[in-house]
Amino acid sequence: MTYCVAMKLKNGILFGSDTRTNAGVDQVATVSKMHILESKQKKITIVMLSAGNLSLSQLVVERLKQNTKGKDKLKNIFMAKNMHEAVSIVGREIRSIYKDNADHLKNHNVDFNLSLIVGGQIGKEEPRLFNMYSAGNFIEATTETPYFQIGETKYGKPIIDRVLNNHLSEKEAIKCLLVSFDSTIKSNISVGTPIDLFFYKQNSFSSKGKYRVVEGDEYFENIKQSWSDGIRSLFNQLP
Amino acid sequence: MTYCVAMKLKNGILFGSDTRTNAGVDQVATVSKMHILESKQKKITIVMLSAGNLSLSQLVVERLKQNTKGKDKLKNIFMAKNMHEAVSIVGREIRSIYKDNADHLKNHNVDFNLSLIVGGQIGKEEPRLFNMYSAGNFIEATTETPYFQIGETKYGKPIIDRVLNNHLSEKEAIKCLLVSFDSTIKSNISVGTPIDLFFYKQNSFSSKGKYRVVEGDEYFENIKQSWSDGIRSLFNQLP
Numbered sequence: 001m002t003y004c005v006a007m008k009l010k011n012g013i014l015f016g017s018d019t020r021t022n023a024g025v026d027q028v029a030t031v032s033k034m035h036i037l038e039s040k041q042k043k044i045t046i047v048m049l050s051a052g053n054l055s056l057s058q059l060v061v062e063r064l065k066q067n068t069k070g071k072d073k074l075k076n077i078f079m080a081k082n083m084h085e086a087v088s089i090v091g092r093e094i095r096s097i098y099k100d101n102a103d104h105l106k107n108h109n110v111d112f113n114l115s116l117i118v119g120g121q122i123g124k125e126e127p128r129l130f131n132m133y134s135a136g137n138f139i140e141a142t143t144e145t146p147y148f149q150i151g152e153t154k155y156g157k158p159i160i161d162r163v164l165n166n167h168l169s170e171k172e173a174i175k176c177l178l179v180s181f182d183s184t185i186k187s188n189i190s191v192g193t194p195i196d197l198f199f200y201k202q203n204s205f206s207s208k209g210k211y212r213v214v215e216g217d218e219y220f221e222n223i224k225q226s227w228s229d230g231i232r233s234l235f236n237q238l239p
Numbered sequence: 240m241t242y243c244v245a246m247k248l249k250n251g252i253l254f255g256s257d258t259r260t261n262a263g264v265d266q267v268a269t270v271s272k273m274h275i276l277e278s279k280q281k282k283i284t285i286v287m288l289s290a291g292n293l294s295l296s297q298l299v300v301e302r303l304k305q306n307t308k309g310k311d312k313l314k315n316i317f318m319a320k321n322m323h324e325a326v327s328i329v330g331r332e333i334r335s336i337y338k339d340n341a342d343h344l345k346n347h348n349v350d351f352n353l354s355l356i357v358g359g360q361i362g363k364e365e366p367r368l369f370n371m372y373s374a375g376n377f378i379e380a381t382t383e384t385p386y387f388q389i390g391e392t393k394y395g396k397p398i399i400d401r402v403l404n405n406h407l408s409e410k411e412a413i414k415c416l417l418v419s420f421d422s423t424i425k426s427n428i429s430v431g432t433p434i435d436l437f438f439y440k441q442n443s444f445s446s447k448g449k450y451r452v453v454e455g456d457e458y459f460e461n462i463k464q465s466w467s468d469g470i471r472s473l474f475n476q477l478p
């Protein structure tokens with residue numbers, strides 16, 4: 001499985017994804033699920049987090065990348081005028097991949113299972129964040145619910161529900177995201193480090209600052225330990 | 240959906256279950272999912288928590304109750320010599336219900352979905368705790384993992400994983416259970432109060448002390464508020 005989460009903040013979007021992939025317990029590997037398409041010149045930065053069948057998510061990303069070389073407005077994500085257009089291009093690609101693959105997968109009892117979080121900024125529009133389903137349809141994050149999760153979403157949801165709001169600073173959001181990952185990793189073996197982290201800062205049009213939190217990362221260990229100790233002591237203090 | 244949890248402690252077993260049942264969002268009701276079969280005279284107390292299809296879990300309980308009037312060793316749970324025999328009787332009942340119902344359900348695209356937590360004590364044997372599946376098979380709780388959850392298990396698992404061990408006192412376990420319910424209820428609308436709580440005390444052979452935590456219950460509100468404030472302040476203190 002997978003755990004990915006993205007949070008829309010007042011000055012950008014924070015993205016996080018684990019890197020564990022498995023096809024059965026005897027085939028476990030480390031694969032990044034964070035993909036960034038960017039064109040500084042065209043003022044486009046699009047971040048995609050993927051969950052579900054890895055062969056499908058890799059295919060979507062590959063095709064989107066290839067298509068940036070072409071001139072088809074309906075396929076070239078760098079020709080999108082705003083994030084809604086960009087996400088529509090991703091949805092179209094998913095539907096085309098469904099057409100080519102779904103029946104073949106079904107022959108082998110494999111579901112067409114793919115979900116994506118897509119966020120970023122194009123031109124002067126403010127950053128926007130979307131959640132895409134296997135059917136190629138999508139929803140957009142709102143002020144009331146400024147985050148999306150995909151994959152193993154449940155373990156790490158309570159902490160987000162308790163602390164996230166769209167006034168949270170970048171640093172606080174990173175703390176929240178890491179605690180959410182820690183809770184998920186502790187309770188579910190199919191989610192694992194390293195964690196890819198990226199805060200897209202509004203109007204930066206840059207993927208600089210993408211960071212990989214590895215096992216033993218000083219700050220993450222610190223967060224894990226403080227949280228674990230804190231939870232136990234908080235628990236002991238409860239009436 | 241449902242959330243039920245049971246924890247084996249050093250001097251008994253703590254049981255908790257929510258009471259929300261729903262068949263679609265427009266059919267939501269309050270139903271207890273905690274069922275106790277007891278015979279003081281025979282030194283038997285068996286507690287069952289149920290998740291899944293309500294018509295099936297009610298049928299299991301009804302049949303088990305009816306069968307306590309009969310003399311069939313393979314069906315009368317009050318004739319069981321130990322908890323393993325008792326749980327086998329429950330499993331047999333589930334399989335018989337499967338035989339009568341599964342095909343009919345399938346005609347209406349309904350899965351045969353039923354899971355139970357069964358725990359209690361018979362005679363001089365120490366209290367034992369089991370988790371039963373739709374197939375009528377079951378596993379027993381161990382020292383390393385002294386708890387079971389059924390239903391919407393994921394949201395409330397992190398807190399249990401962090402604090403539960405089998406040296407926990409009854410009071411601490413109740414705190415842990417209520418925090419686990421609070422986290423689940425906050426993140427999932429299909430789980431709701433009231434919560435049925437029961438601590439079965441070893442050798443008591445009594446269901447006295449079964450308690451219903453209703454919305455506005457002073458202690459639960461206190462726990463919820465303290466936990467929520469504590470989490471936020473712990474979060475703010477994180478480096």
